[in-house]
Amino acid sequence: MTPVLELSGITKRFGAVTANEDVSLHLDQGEIIALLGENGAGKTTLMSILFGHYTADAGKVRVNGALLPPGRARAAIRAGVGMVHQHFALAPNLTVLENVMAGTEPLWRLRSDRAGGRARLLALSQRFGLKVDPEARVSDLSVGECQRVEILKALHNEARVLILDEPTAVLTAQEAEGLFATLREMASQGLSLIFISHKLHEVMSASDRVVVLRRGRVVAERRTADTSKEELAELMVGRAVARPERRPARPGAVLLEAVGVQAKGLKDLSFRLHGGETLGIIGVSGNGQTALAGLVSGLLAPARGDLLIRGQRPARHDVPHAIAAGIGRIPEDRHAEGTIGDMTLWENAVLERIWAPEFSAHGRVKRAAARAATEKILKDYDVRGARVDGRIRLLSGGNMQKLILGRVLEAGPDILVAAQPSRGLDEGAIAGVHARLLEARARGAGVLLISEDLEEVLALSDRIRAIVDGRLSPAIPVARADARLLGLMMAGDWDAAAAIESGETPDAP
C-alpha cells in the first residue's frame, strides 16, 4: 500500500543554519504520528515545507504517490493536506462559517453558497464531534473553539491528511483531552494525522507512532506502544534530563498580602505570600490568572481592597512602583508582553528599569552600561544565538525566556510573580527556568507561581491555591495535594481545602 504521505530526503538551510537535514518519514492511512522534538529541532520548518510555505533545498514530498510541486500551499490543499497552525490564521471579524468558507469559492462567483456551506459545516461538526456555532463571530470564541474552527476549515477543504502544529500549546488540560478524542475519531474514520509536540505525555497518550527530531535530523522512530516517556525524553534532548530538586521551604515574613482586592476580573481576592516560599496558583484558563498577574505586576490597580507590599500600601499602583518595591515580573506572554521583537536585546533587557540610575542619568540612556549588563545576562543565563545589538525576535522562545529571567533576577527582587513561566518551552529550558525559580526561593524571595501546568505547580510550590472566577480557594500544603483534591479546588468545591487550611496553616487569611 502506498503511504498517504511520504517525505524523502528533505533538507532546508537558512543561511548557515540547517533547519532540516535529510529528513524522511511516511504516514499511512488512519494513522496518527507525533513529531516530537525540542524547540528549534526543525519540526515546524519541516511541516511548513510539506505545506508549501517554504521551498526545500533538496528532497521530495509525495501525497498518495503523486509528487507535490514545491512552494505551493494551494497545491497541498488541493492534494488534501490541511494544516492547523499554532497561531490561528482566522479573521476575527468574520463568523465561523465565513472563515471556513473563505478561499473555497472562486472570486468571480457573485453569490456565495452559504446554505450549502452551512450544511456541510454542520455535518462535519456532527461527524467528528467538533461543536461550534456557525454564526458566532470568531473574536467571541475561546482558544479551544478557535482551534475547532481551524480543524473544521481544513476538513471543509476535504483534507485527508491533517497537520497540527503544537495543537495543545494554548489549550487547558480538559480541552486537550477533548482534542485528542477528536483526533482518534478522525483517524478511525480514515484520516491521517501528524501532530507536532514537545510534550511527552500527550505524545504517549495520543499517537500510534513517534518520530523524534533533534537538530533537524530524524534521530529515532518508535511505535508508541513500544517506548516510554523516559526513552523519548532522552532521545529528544540527547541526554537524560534531571528535574531540579526542591529543598524544604523556610518561610519568612509576609512580603505580599492581598486583602479583599476587587479589580477587573478579580472578586474579593485575599492571599499572603511569605519570603522563602512558593505559592502556586492553579486553575482552568480564563478564571482570572491574567488579572492576578497584572495586579501584582502593577498593570492593574485594585478598585477596592488593598495590595500590601511588606505590610505597606504602595504610593501608586503602577509598574515602576512595583519594580522599585522589589517585585520581579515574568510575563505570561513572552512575545506580546515580555519583549518587543524589533528592538535589540539590550533595549529589551533594560527597558523596564531604564529609570534606574544604573541605566540612565538626566534622561540620557547609559548605553555602555546597558550593553554590559545585557552581556552579563547572556553569559550568566546562557542565552544562545544572539548578539547584544541583535533584534530579540531572532531568539527562540527558550532563550527569550532566559533573557527575561535574567533581567528580572539581576535586579534582585524579593517578590517574584511568574505567570506561565514554562509555557511553550522544551524540557531542557523548563528545567532551567525551574532551577532559577527555586534558586530565588532559596535566597529568601517569595514566589507567586501562576500556572496551568499542574506538574509544574506540584514540582515547585509549597502551598497551592486555585483561582476560580476571580476568587482564590483556601491554600493547601503541597504534601496534601492529590489529583482529586486539586480537581475539586479547580472546580470551585472548596470544602475539603478549607478543612485542610484551617487545620494546618494558622496564618492564612
Added chain:
Amino acid sequence: MRLERRDSPAAALTLLAPLGAILAALLLMGLLIMLAGGDLLRAYGLILKGALGSRLGISETLTRATPLILTGLAAAVAFRARLWNIGAEGQFYMGALAVAAFGMIPAVASLPAPVAILLSLIAGAVAGMILLLVPLGLRLKFGVDEVVTSLLLNFVAVLFVSMMIDGAMKDPLAFGWPQSVPVPDNAVLPKLLSRSRLHAGLLIALAAALVIWWVQARTVFGLRARAAGLSPRAAAFAGVSLGRTLIGIACLSGGLAGLAGAIEVMGVKGYVTTDLSPSYGYSGIVIAMLANLNPLGVIGAALFSAVMFVGADSMSRAMGIPSYIADVTVALSLLCMLVALFLTQYRIRR
C-alpha cells in the same frame, strides 16, 4: 513567482532603498516628459541646472528645503511612535499665524532681535503643539482615530487663518488683500546670503534634525517612544505610559510643524496668507517615508524634494512642460519608496 520574508533585512539594502526609489521615480518621470514631447536629456539637465546650477538656484533650493525638513521631521517623529499625524499642514498655518499674532503685541517691537526671534519661534511651536494635542486627546480619551481628526483639522486651521487675516489680523496697508499684519522687523530671521531668500531658518531646521536624532537614539524618552510605537502592550508591561509618551511625541511633532510655519513667515514671506504653504505639511509625510523615518535621512529627502520643485519650475519654463511634473515625481518617489521598503523585507522567488 512569490514573495518570501527575509529573516533579517540587510543594512546595505535599507540604505539603498531610498536611492533606488528616487532613481525609479526619475525614470518614470522621463516617460512622462517623453509623452509631453520633451527632449529627455535636456529636461534632466535643465532640472539639475535650475536647482543647483547657479547661486540663485542653490539658494532657492535650500530655502525651499527648510520648511520641508521641519515638516518631514514632524511626520517622522510621530510615525515612529505610531501617532499618525496627518495634520502638519494645519499646524504649519497655526504656527505661522501665532507668529503674526505675537508680533501684534505692542511691547514686542521694543525687544532686542534675538529675544523677539526666540519668543516668536516658541509661539509658533506652541500653536502647532496645541493643534495636535486636540486629536491626540480625543484618541486617548475616546479612541477616536487621529488620522481622520488631524487631517480634517487642517481645513479648520486654514479657514481659521483665512478668517483672521480677513478680520482681526488684517493688514490695513495691504490695499484690501487678505493678508496678516507683517512680522515686526526685529523678529525677521537674518539672511544667510545677500541678494537671496536664504535665511537662518535653514540652520534651525538642520539643528532640529540633529536634536531629534539624538533624542530618538540616545534618550530615555526616545527609547520609550519607540517601544510604545512598536508594541504598546509590551511597553505598558515595561511601565511605559502610553498616554504620557504620546503627549510628548505630539508636542514634538506638532511643535516642529508649527516651527516650520513660524520660520517660513519670519524668514521668507513676512506676513501670513492662505497660500503660504504649497502643501508643505503633506509633503512632510512623503519626505518622512522617503527617509524611512530617520531624522538625518529627512534632510536628504527634503533636499531631493526641493531640487525637484525648484528644478522642475525652471525646466518647465524653458521647455513648456507643466511644472506639475515635480509634484508627480515626488509622489512617484513615495510609491517607489513603499515598494522598495517592501522589497527590503521580502525577496522574490521564481
